[in-house]
Amino acid sequence: MAQHLIELLGLNLGLAVLSNVKNKLTVFFLKLPYLLYLIIILILVCFIFSYFLKDKPNVIVFDRFFFNSLKFTFIQAILSTLISIIIGFLIGICLYLSRIKIKLISVVLNFFFIAPVIFVSYGVIFIHGSNGLIQSFLNKVGINFSYSIFGFVGILYVTSYFNISLSANYFFRKLINIPENYLKLLQANNVSFYQALKYYLRPIFQNNIIVLCSIVLIFCISNFTIIYIFANSPFLSTLELVIYQKISFEANIYAAIVYGLIQAFIVILLLSPLLKISNNFQMLSLKKTENYKIYKSNLLSTSFLIIMSIYFFSPCLMIFKGLSSFNLDLLISYNAIKSFLSSLSVATISLLLSLLISLSSLYFARKLFEDNSRFKKLMLFSIFILCFVPAISLSSIIFMINIKLDFYFNNFWIVSIINSCLLIPIIFLFLLPKFMDNNIYEKSKILQFGINPLIRIFKIDLIKFKKDLILISSACFVLSMGDLTSVTIFNSSEFKTVPFFISQLYSSYRYDDAFFIMSIYVIFIISLLYIVSLMVHRDATLR
Amino acid sequence: MLRLDNLSYSVGKFKAKYTLSINKNGIYALVGESGSGKSTFMNLLGGYTKQNKGHFLINNKLVSNLTPSKRPISSLFQNHNNFDHLNIFQNVIMGVDPNMNFNEENKKKVNYVMKKLSLKMSMLGLVSDLSGGEQQRVSLARCWLRNENLLLLDEPFNALDPGLRKDMFKQLLSFHKSNSNLITIISSHFLDELLDIVEGIIFVSKGSIESNKVLKYKDIKNNIKFKRYFLGNLK
Numbered sequence: 037m038a039q040h041l042i043e044l045l046g047l048n049l050g051l052a053v054l055s056n057v058k059n060k061l062t063v064f065f066l067k068l069p070y071l072l073y074l075i076i077i078l079i080l081v082c083f084i085f086s087y088f089l090k091d092k093p094n095v096i097v098f099d100r101f102f103f104n105s106l107k108f109t110f111i112q113a114i115l116s117t118l119i120s121i122i123i124g125f126l127i128g129i130c131l132y133l134s135r136i137k138i139k140l141i142s143v144v145l146n147f148f149f150i151a152p153v154i155f156v157s158y159g160v161i162f163i164h165g166s167n168g169l170i171q172s173f174l175n176k177v178g179i180n181f182s183y184s185i186f187g188f189v190g191i192l193y194v195t196s197y198f199n200i201s202l203s204a205n206y207f208f209r210k211l212i213n214i215p216e217n218y219l220k221l222l223q224a225n226n227v228s229f230y231q232a233l234k235y236y237l238r239p240i241f242q243n244n245i246i247v248l249c250s251i252v253l254i255f256c257i258s259n260f261t262i263i264y265i266f267a268n269s270p271f272l273s274t275l276e277l278v279i280y281q282k283i284s285f286e287a288n289i290y291a292a293i294v295y296g297l298i299q300a301f302i303v304i305l306l307l308s309p310l311l312k313i314s315n316n317f318q319m320l321s322l323k324k325t326e327n328y329k330i331y332k333s334n335l336l337s338t339s340f341l342i343i344m345s346i347y348f349f350s351p352c353l354m355i356f357k358g359l360s361s362f363n364l365d366l367l368i369s370y371n372a373i374k375s376f377l378s379s380l381s382v383a384t385i386s387l388l389l390s391l392l393i394s395l396s397s398l399y400f401a402r403k404l405f406e407d408n409s410r411f412k413k414l415m416l417f418s419i420f421i422l423c424f425v426p427a428i429s430l431s432s433i434i435f436m437i438n439i440k441l442d443f444y445f446n447n448f449w450i451v452s453i454i455n456s457c458l459l460i461p462i463i464f465l466f467l468l469p470k471f472m473d474n475n476i477y478e479k480s481k482i483l484q485f486g487i488n489p490l491i492r493i494f495k496i497d498l499i500k501f502k503k504d505l506i507l508i509s510s511a512c513f514v515l516s517m518g519d520l521t522s523v524t525i526f527n528s529s530e531f532k533t534v535p536f537f538i539s540q541l542y543s544s545y546r547y548d549d550a551f552f553i554m555s556i557y558v559i560f561i562i563s564l565l566y567i568v569s570l571m572v573h574r575d576a577t578l579r
Numbered sequence: 580m581l582r583l584d585n586l587s588y589s590v591g592k593f594k595a596k597y598t599l600s601i602n603k604n605g606i607y608a609l610v611g612e613s614g615s616g617k618s619t620f621m622n623l624l625g626g627y628t629k630q631n632k633g634h635f636l637i638n639n640k641l642v643s644n645l646t647p648s649k650r651p652i653s654s655l656f657q658n659h660n661n662f663d664h665l666n667i668f669q670n671v672i673m674g675v676d677p678n679m680n681f682n683e684e685n686k687k688k689v690n691y692v693m694k695k696l697s698l699k700m701s702m703l704g705l706v707s708d709l710s711g712g713e714q715q716r717v718s719l720a721r722c723w724l725r726n727e728n729l730l731l732l733d734e735p736f737n738a739l740d741p742g743l744r745k746d747m748f749k750q751l752l753s754f755h756k757s758n759s760n761l762i763t764i765i766s767s768h769f770l771d772e773l774l775d776i777v778e779g780i781i782f783v784s785k786g787s788i789e790s791n792k793v794l795k796y797k798d799i800k801n802n803i804k805f806k807r808y809f810l811g812n813l814k
Contacts, residue, residue, distance in 0.1 A: 217659035220627050226648030227677040235679060239664040328627070 062490045063403075069396035073460075074418060083437055084293065101270070102278065102295070109274040109299075112188070113256035116195040120252050123196070123344070124203025125241070130341045131204065132211040133229075133333040141208060147565065148201035148348055150511050152518025153261040154535045155558050157194050158542065158550065159351020160185060161265075164193075167547075169353065190266035195259045199252045201348070206248050210240050216328040229331040250306050257303060260428050261520045265539075275299045276428040283525055289436045296429030307420060358555025361548035372553060374530075375537035378448065382533060383516040385452040387509060390459035394419075397464055398471045399493060405472065406479045422461045427521040430454055435525055447526040451533070454522040459512045466508045470501040503572050510568040514561050581729060581762055585633035586623055586643065595619045595786035596633070601762055601793060606751065608773045609766040611783035612808050617766045620783060621733045624764070625654045637728050638760075653722035655735040660718035663707040667698070667717055670706050674721035692720040695757070696750055712743040716750065723754055730754075732765040744769065748776055770809075784808075 131141050163169050164185035174181055185193065214237065222232050260276040267273055273281075275295055282292040333341075366372055397419050404412040431454055438445055482492055498505065520535040527536055534557050541550040581601040588595045595616045601607065611617050622628035624635065626647035634643040642650050653674070661670045669679045671689045679685075689702050696716045706714055715735055722730055732751075736744045755761055764781065767773060779793035784804050799805050 215659040217656040218662065220625065220647070220654065220656070221660065221662075221673075223627065223647045224625065224650075224652070224654055225673050225677055227673070231677050235669075235677075236662055236665070236673075 059488060062488060066396055066399045066489055066493065069393045070400050073393045073397075077418070080433060080437075083440075084297070084433060087293075087436070087440075101273075104271060105273045105275055105278045106298075108272060109257055109276075112191050112195065112274065113253055113259075116192055116199060116256040116259075117249060117253045119192065119196045120199035120256070121203050121245075121249060124200045124205075125207050126340060127200065127204035127344055128207025128211060129233075130333065130337040130344075131208050133331055133337050134341060135333070138212060142205070143569070144348075145201045145205040145208070146511070147562075149198055149205065150515050150518075151198075152514075152520075152535060152558070152561070153194075153198070153259075154265075154518065154520050154538060155354075155554055156197050156351050157262060157265045158538070158554055159354040160190065160194055160197075162354040162357060162551065163350050164190075184268075186266055186268040188272060191259070191262055191272065194262045194266065195256050197348070197351075199255055200344075202255070203248060203252060207241065211237075214240065219328050219330050223330045232331075250308075254303050254306055257299070257306075258427070260524075264520075264524065279428050279432050280524060283432055283435055289432065289439065292432040293436055296432040300429050304421060307417075352558075354551055355555045355558055358548075358551035358553075361552045363549060363552050366549055366552065367556065371532075371537060375532050375534050378531055379517045379533040379535075382448065382452050382455060383513045385449075386455035386459060386516045387513050389452065389456035390463055390512065391509065393456070394460045394463040394467070395493070397460070398467055399489070401464075401468070402471050419461050419464050422457050427454055427458055427519070428525075430457060431522045431525045447523075447528055447531045450526045451522050451531075454526075455516045455519055458519070459516060462512060462515070463508055467501060467504060470504055471497065473500075506568060506572055510565055514565065517561070580638050581635070583633070583635040586630050586635050587632040588619055588623055588628060588630050593619075593786060595623075597623070597788050598791040599781065599788050599793070603778060604755075604760060604762050605778035606755065606763040606765060606773075606776050607779055607781055607793060608770055608777045609764050609781045609783065610768070610770050610808065615783045616786040617783050618733065619786070620788075621654070621731050621764070621766060624729070625652055625731055626650050650729075651727040652729045652731060653725045653727045654731045655715070655718050655722060655733065657734045657737055660735070661706040661714055663705070666703050666705055667693070667700070667709075668702040670717050671702075671720045671724060674725045688724055689720070692723045695723060695753065696720050712739050712746065715739065715747060719747070719750060719754070723757070726758060728760050728762065730761060730763040732763060732767075734766050734768075737767065737769070741772070744772060748772070752776055782808075 161168065164183075165171070166182065166184055168185070171182065184190075218236070222236060227236065257274070258276065259274070260280070263272070263274045263277045264280070267277060275298065279292045279295045279299070282288045282295065397415075401412065401415050401419075403409075404415050431450075434445075434450055434454065438450065478496070487496070517533070518535055520533075520539060523533050523536045524539075527533075532540070534553065538550050538553050538557070541553060581599070583597050583599040586597045593616070597616075597620055609617055609620065619628065623630050626645065630643060634641060636642060637651055640651075642652075665673075665679075668681065668686070668689050671692060672679050672685050675688070676685060686702070693699075693702060696719060698713065698716055698720065700709070700713075706717055709717065718735070736747045739747065751763065751765075755763065765773065765777075770780070774796055779795055780799055781793055782789040782799055782802070782805055789799070789802065789804065
């Protein structure tokens with residue numbers, strides 16, 4: 037009997053040890069992609085330092101041109117941020133007062149935010165350029181007035197386009213999330229909308245506004261494509277453009293890396309308010325409560341909304357122009373097909389890589405928060421940092437490494453990796469509130485029922501936010517496809533993406549062809565997003 | 580006096596139609612199963628939901644066509660009754676002055692109601708620093724200050740412990756003593772705690788008021804629907 041008991045105990049002990057080892061192994065494999073990512077980051081940092089210590093290149097980098105570009109980077113970024121936040125705030129209010137459906141507002145604002153920069157830029161040129169619609173109209177009616185969108189105005193106009201939609205979305209969500217009882221209280225006490233904004237709702241906006249401002253400011257600093265297209269004078273050059281020029285035209289990699297590091301440093305400084313959200317995941321939450329309306333739109337808000345709709349939708353007119361210049365030969369040409377396939381492959385690879393790393397990071401972050409680890413903020417920082425290390429800075433560093441490695445990596449993989457680096461924090465930030473939702477209660481249940489970490493991820497977490505995962509994946513796919521940053525450095529006759537192909541057509545004065553390819557490209561993107569949203573809403577399990 | 584004449588509202592499959600007359604001032608309990616239409620009843624009276632048909636009067640004055648702020652009604656909900664970022668003074672005075680001017684006259688008013696409700700802290704303290712019971716008393720102070728004819732309490736004390744709830748009922752009674760024209764309708768699932776202070780019971784079932792009148796406990800305790808509400812469907 038005693039021997040039987042000992043055997044049984046031994047067996048149970050063995051099974052317990054085995055299960056423990058299995059659990060630890062699972063946890064390790066779940067953390068592995070994030071750890072690999074960390075190692076790569078460390079290798080990059082070590083490489084930069086070793087390069088500076090070993091080679092000690094003796095090149096003058098801090099010239100007048102550098103300081104001028106630094107000054108302009110900040111001037112345009114601060115102005116764009118101010119415009120974006122103020123107009124975004126007003127749009128958020130007008131949308132809240134309007135009768136437009138919340139879902140439609142959400143879809144439209146999200147689209148404007150993720151719309152390819154090159155599409156919006158050429159769309160704006162199509163309307164406001166020297167041969168644009170407005171100028172043609174003025175010439176037709178005999179008004180002798182010419183203006184140019186190129187230059188500072190164009191940079192502000194297009195940079196604000198994306199960031200206005202971001203901040204409008206932020207303020208709109210803040211407004212629709214006001215608890216219904218608050219609104220009833222305001223209504224019962226005859227509080228006007230102006231009074232409500234001034235006294236009662238102000239803290240709702242103020243909360244985390246610094247975080248929004250720093251995000252917008254960083255986006256405005258990292259607007260390489262816009263500067264690349266709209267800058268028409270050496271004085272309108274930002275740090276990113278200087279980095280690009282140093283690499284592409286002067287082959288001064290050392291200066292490019294120094295500038296890249298300076299920009300990364302500035303961005304990291306601006307990033308510090310973002311760490312605040314580690315204490316407030318609600319700020320990132322996209323939950324929409326049922327809307328109880330007590331305030332209505334007026335003539336002023338409706339007029340403002342109409343003007344802003346014209347601002348947002350006008351670049352889309354280019355699609356009609358593009359379709360009217362239909363060119364089948366170009367569409368089925370080797371270059372067009374090749375660039376389209378390259379874009380698709382880059383977007384797929386970068387999305388898969390970023391999904392793998394961000395899910396692993398999310399798992400790791402939640403574990404640190406559940407254990408109340410000291411490293412939780414450091415972990416968040418390691419991800420957030422990627423969001424704002426400008427693609428061009430990263431590109432200059434990787435370019436240098438590739439030279440040292442005798443061009444070991446091909447352009448396709450480099451662009452995919454750089455794009456994935458930019459997608460990781462977006463996926464991470466979007467899914468973080470869902471991952472953290474009820475984690476304290478969940479943790480006790482997980483411990484109580486002994487649920488394996490892998491089961492938790494696949495059978496609890498992924499099911500909980502399957503819909504969000506699909507939506508953010510499609511948005512990231514589109515973002516990656518439309519990026520024209522790293523590909524300006526890493527391209528060849530064999531490798532070019534659609535945005536780069538369009539910019540080449542445009543640079544060689546083939547405007548109609550550029551508009552045509554752009555229209556096809558945008559129609560593809562809109563169809564893709566539409567199909568995904570249909571899929572998400574039709575599948576009952578995804579609701 | 581409160582009179583509801585076929586006050587109707589429908590949304591989806593849910594249909595509600597209320598007819599009721601209250602002639603005596605006092606506290607009335609509003610009870611009924613979850614989903615029976617208690618909140619709809621409160622929202623229709625408060626003006627937060629617009630009726631499809633019918634009307635209601637307070638002291639023979641038609642009220643159902645007025646906006647919520649014009650109705651002689653104060654409401655208290657289960658949560659979000661106060662703005663956490665505002666101080667006690669602001670949360671109380673907003674009931675009569677939405678601009679929340681910090682002047683002598685307003686200070687006197689707030690001081691008066693705070694004393695009445697035994698709120699002894701500084702009026703400049705943040706509401707978020709108060710306990711749940713104190714927070715609800717601040718909301719009640721606002722209603723007191725408004726001094727309207729109808730007070731709607733939509734389960735406001737449900738989250739409080741039994742002792743605190745009793746305290747709140749005492750405060751409610753003293754509120755009634757100070758305003759003899761007040762009718763209070765309190766929605767709650769804790770009917771046994773209310774029986775001592777209420778004039779009668781309004782029992783809501785499937786979107787209508789049982790017998791279209793206020794009932795006494797002894798008249799309703801043997802009603803099958805009422806028994807089911809308390810005891811469930813167990814036989």
